[in-house]
Amino acid sequence: MASGRSTRASTAVDRLKERTGNQGYSMARTGDGLFQLSEKPGEPPLCEPLELDEFVAFVKKLGPQEVRRVSKYDVAFEKQLVKKPTT
Template sequence: MARSTKAAHAVNRLRERSNNAPYSMVSLADGRFSLTLANLEQLDELPVSVSDAMEMDEFVVYVNNLHKQAPKKASKLDVAFEKKIAAAKQK
């Protein structure tokens, strides 16, 4: 159960990044995971498999690489602060 929590959290983050697309995780009997995507327009259809079955760590990396988030914007003050920190580390 605890093993699948890491994979489930990765799928939840994917849903957030993809504007709540209906992604879900399938946990197989052999301990591997697969990613599926439901078709909300055809509710009577089965979800489509998006990935092959993978080990947990491989699955989490795969899911994390889907729908990458845009880099966070930094203010001028943030950039200046980072420069000060870098300069202080070099001394």
């Protein structure tokens, strides 16, 4: 199960590298199975050791966020989801 955890964490770091253009981000795993992130290998970590879910959430918040593409059909569908007031 450890490899699945590492894969999810490393995928989050890979997406961060793509968003920021900084290929230096480095993930480390402690002996307790917690995760840390550094801007470059050997630099101080940017966060304290975190559990997998907390680590992935931390990494997602860093750097520019991806803008979700919205089509006119998405807008129309969302309008249909809003309840109309009853009079």
